[in-house]
Amino acid sequence: MLEAKMRDFRHSDYDSYASIHNAFDPTHPLFLERARYEDSCFGRTRYRMKRYVAESDRGEMVGVGGFEHLFFSYHPHRFALSVEVHPTWQRRGIGGLLYERLESELRSAGAEAAWAIVESTHSESVAFVRKRGFAEKRRFLESTLDLTSFDPAKFEPRAKELESKGIVFASLAEEMSRDPTSGRKLYELENSADRDVPNIVKPKPMSYHDYNIIILKSPVMLWEGSFVAKKDYLYVGSSSVIKSGLKDTIEQGFTAVRPGFRRRGLAQAVKLMVAKHARSHGVKSILTHNDSRNEAILTVNEKLGFVRRSERIEFEKVLQD
Template identity: 30%
Template sequence: MQVRPFLFSAADYQTYAAVRQAAHPESPPDLAGLQHLDRTRTQGDVLARFVVEVAGEAVGVLEYATPYYDPRPGVLEVQYYLHPHHQALEGPLWQFLQGRIAPHQPHALQTTVREDWPQYRFLTAQGFVEVERRWDSVLDLAHFDPSPLARPLPPGLTIQPLSALPWQEEAFQRDLYALEIELLGDVPTAEPITPWPFEVWQERSLKGPNLLPEGFFVALEGTHLVGLTMLFKSHRPQTLQTGLTGVRRSHRRRGLALALKLRAAEFARVYGARYIRTSNHQINRPMLAINEALGFVKEPARVLLRLSPVPLKPGQPAFGGSSDPQP
């Protein structure tokens, strides 16, 4: 076995995709999304990624990094994917990661894995404990009938796609950002979500490769933004991915969240998508109830695992690379 640094080249991104596909064919990689994620890392972020080879063939990838979506001081995120025939490498690679991580002296490590993946069993055996669960769910539009759920919008409210609004103007962007921050603060989670600064949000959200302005819907009362739901392009065939859906507290319990979801589903059908995917925290019962009413079907849960304190082991096996290129 050899472990070498990931080169952030086109060839190594393809290697990453091939390994991920072999490890988890039910969860294909989004290479464009990964490259955008790598490019928009902020100054001071930690990121080290490696390729695992056996007899010259890539059989695994592993990394540790500052959490991208919810960064917390002193926390590093770890992740690895191994070809099914090489799961026995988990132990040596965990030792390798411990050695590489030790100089950063994190007080906690975390990772997100599906509950049916081998990583779940291995990492919990190393002391990782479950923090929260998210349900990935899929709506098959071929069998979707919105008519029993359709209701008129409350008086004075409209729903507009982002593409019909001045979304490229900073004043509007700041209003949209403020709405998203308010809604994220109300998302039921095991731990409060740490929002991105405005400039980071601009770069990551409004310049992402999967942004679909015509499938991003905003509810308005006059010109006041009161709710939203997002559909993004997906690397999965015939699929759109749901982002944040929410309504300001002042406008809840009026059917607006359901109206937004129905508008998004109608757009997806006209767009030519067969499936809509979404993800919800296990304790977010209001949104789970809406998705269940719409007909979304749950997949195995994605579980956030955390290890704290971290049993650091300085030093590293001889098969480690000598440098960690950055993107």
């Protein structure tokens, strides 16, 4: 076993953190702009995070581990836990040392449970968490829409039908430029829809204060490519997009439809607006992640042409009875 030194993560560690993460999981490179901003939200909101690094005896950063509240699966006593060790330094006990530090701190703080999200194809990572008492709770599906072959024409009739019934589609950038209450209206819409999205816990709703910091002020949100559906002045549907950090690719965020306006094709229509705008601006692919139990949105995605690319497993370990 290597004698690794543990220390707190520093702001100057981000580039080394990205190198470790990208070597550990090259199919999902760390998008530093997003990572830096979201880290800055901890401490300014109700969400908490702690991160450590492992260094070799030469001072080389060889591993990273941390725990944090999840923004959209918030429970005050449950945290997501992650451990990443550079492949050239694996099988030397570094991951185990990081994990032991993290679990000890969580137990001391009275945490009820820890979650670990692992690529289903990373057999060693799956074995690592299972060995430490984690059990599978749910799966996330990652899918992509190829905009180079996407044909919006066959989806236009439904959108036109909605417009004939008084639904108006607009980009959120337009809405924000002319309506100072648009951010709060989007927050209220997403909260109304989020209650019905499958989750690992029944999350406590995000406050508008935190939503404003984490979402509305985020530099990675692409409001000009995000769309809302309105009925008079009421927001009844929306779909947001985010910078992905990948070439010619954007990430689809939350697609929300207000209860009472469902089963009318609104989710498909707002996602259509997103896809059309993205394609017209040279984007070649849209990436999205969904709970495998969210049959409604998975059906919409399949109709639009999203193809499943990979799968992640969320594990849970109970820390306090």
